[in-house]
Amino acid sequence: MRIRTLRALAATAACAVAATALAACGSSGPNRGDGDSLSVWVYQDGSTVIQEEFVEKFNETSDIKLDLVQIPGDNYTDRMRTAMGSPNAPDIFFNWGGGSISDFVAEDMLIDLTPILDEDPEFKDAFIPSILDSGSVDGRYYGIPMRGVQPVILFYNKTAFAEAGVEPPATWDDLLHVIDVFIDRDTVPAVVAGADPWTELMWLEYLLDRRGGAEIFERIRNGDATGWEDPAVQWMAEAVKELVDAGTFGNNFRSVNYTADGASTFFAQGGGVMHLMGSWEYANQLSQQPEFAAEDLGFATFPTVPDGTGDPRAVVGNPTNYWSVSSSVEGERLDAALEFLRMSASDEYAQALIDNGDIPTTSGAESLLDSHANPEFARFQYDMVAEAPSFTLSWDQALPAGDAPALHDNIEKLFGGQISPDAFVAAMRNL
C-alpha cells in the first residue's frame, strides 16, 4: 500500500513539474476597461511620457476614464496578439499598422476609421497623407498616427570621423574605405546589435532598396514569394557576407543587444563609429548619454550601391506607430475613444513630440521644427521623410506575424556565417 502510494506520488510529482513549467506561459493580463473606462495599451519606451501626459489630460475632463497600460517593449507584439484573442483585449492599442494588424482586420476586430476620417476632413488632413496611408489595410484606415516618424538613419561619431579624416560614406566604395580606415585604427566601423536580429534587418532593408528599389519588397509584401528570387536579393545577401567578412561589425557583434542598451552604450563610448538605427536612437542617446548626443552624434543617409536602381532618397523604417480601436468599443465609450484619438492630431500633441526629440507626423510639423532641441537633426529627418519617394515598412512588421520568427532566425544565421548567401535566399523563398 505504502509503496504504491509513493509511486503514484512520484508519478504525480513528475507530471506536475512538467505541467506547471508548461502552464506557466499564461499570464494574467490587465483587466479590460468596463462600463466607464477604456484600457489603452502602449509600447513602453522613451516616448511613453507623452501618452502618459495626454491620458492624464483626457481624464481631467472626461467621464469615461482611460487606463494606460505600459507593456515592456521586448514582448509587446506577443502580449498584444495573445490578448486580442482573449477576453482581456485592450480597447485602444499601439501598433505598427500593416502586417501587425492585418490579422485583426481579417477577423473584424478593429473599428474601421475610414468613415470617421472622411466625415471630418480637418482630422484627416492633420496628418501627412503617406503616413496615414501606411497604417491602412486594403485601403481602409484602422490606425491614427500617434508617435514621431521613425526612418532608419546612418548615425556616426562626428569626432571620430574628423580625427580619422573621413566623411560619412556617400557610396559603397566610400563605405568600404571608411571600414578599412577604422579597422586600421582598431575601432569597430559599425555597431550592430546582433542579439536583436531586427537591427541587422535594417542593413538588409537598405541594401535591397538601394540595389533594386522598393518594388521588390513591395512584391514580397503583397504575397509574391518569387520576389525573393530577384538578383538584387542575392546581391544583398552577398553584400552582407562581404561586410561581415571585412570586419565591419567587429568580432563581437553577435551577442550585443539593443533593448538593454548594449549597442548604444558601446557606440557612445567610441568603441564603434557608425550605427544604422531608427531615428529613436537620437532620443535614446539624448537621455542616456546627453554629452555624446550633443557633441559627437552625426547623422547621414544610407550610401548608394554599385549598379543600384533604387532611388537614393528612399527610406526604410517605421513610418510611425498608430492607435487602433477594438470593435467591441461602442456607444459613449467609442465617442470617448475617438475623442482621445483626435488629441494626436492637435498642435499640442505635435509640440509634445518635438519636445521629446521626435518629429511629428502632422502636416503642420514643419513650422515646429525650429523648437526642436536639435533643429539641424529635426530638419534633416523631416526632409528625409518628406522627400522620400517610398517609405518601406520594416519587413518584420510588414510580413504576416507568423513569418517574423523564421525571418529573424535566417538573418541571424546569415550575419553569423552559419548559412551562406545562397542558403539564405533559398530559406527566404520558402518562408
Place this chain on the structure above:
Amino acid sequence: MTTLSPRRTGRPGIAWAVPGLLFFVFFAAAPMVIVGYLSFTNWDGLSDPSWSGTDNWTRLWNDDAMRQAIGLSLLLTLLTWLFQTPIALLLGVWAAGRQRNRAVLSAIFFLPLLASSVALALLWKTIFDPNLGLNAQIAEWFNLSSADLLGSPRGAFAAVLFVTAWQFIPLHTLIYQGGARQIPQSLYDAASIDGAGTVRQFFAITVPQLRNTIVTSTVLMVVGALTYFDTILILTRGGPGDATTIVPFLMYRTGFQAFDLGYASAVATALVITATAVSLLLVRLTGFSKMRSTREGI
C-alpha cells in the same frame, strides 16, 4: 473535522488532499486536456479553432526544426546531469559536515536559489555582453580575439548550461546535504577502524547510501532540463539562429511568436508525454519505485 480523518488508520483521509487536487485539476490537468484537444486543430489565437485531424502530428513527425530541438533538448539534459550531479554531490556532502564556516559559506552559496530565473538570466546577459560585460575583460586578460560567447552556437549552448547549473546546483546541493546528514556516523567509525581513508569512505559508504537521493535529484534535473524555458528566452532567445532552440522554446516560438497555436499545442503535448515517460522510466530503471532502504541490516 473528525469525520474527515478516519480513526481506523490514524492518518489523514483523502479529504485532506482535496485543495491540492483541485489546484492540480484546474491549473495542470485541465489545461493539459485542452492543449491535447488543440493539438488536433488549426488555431491562430483570434478566430475559433478549426478541426484539422492529425495534420499537426504528421507535421511534427516530419519537422526538421522539431528534430533539431529534440536533439538539443536531449543533449542539454544529458550535459546538465553530467555537469550538475558531481558538483552538487560533493558540495552537498561537504555541507553536511561540521566544519567551521560551513554554515556561512553554505548560506552564501544557496543565494541563487532565492532569485527569480528571469532576474538571473538578465544579470548573466549583462555579464556576457561582449563589449561592456565581464567577459570582455576576461577576453582582454587572456588576449582572446573574441568575447562573443552568446554569439556562437556552441558558446550560447554552453552559457545556457552554465547559467542553469549556477542557478540549480544549490537546490541539488541542499537535497544531497539532507541525504548525507542521514547517513549514520557509526558506518564511518567502523570504516575508519578498518583503515579506510576519506576517498574510500566516500565511494564505499556515502555514494551507496545516497542512492535514493541521487535518483530524486536526477529525476528533478532531467524533468527540469527538458522544460527549461525562461533562461533561454532571456539569455539567448533560442539563438544565435536556432542553436539553443530546445523543445519548450520551440513551443513558445510557434505558439506566441508565429501564432500557430494548434501546432504549438502538438509540440507541448509531445513534451508532456516525453517528460512524464522519461521520469517514470528513470524511477523504474533505478529501482527507486521499490523504495528499498539503504539501511538494511544497520
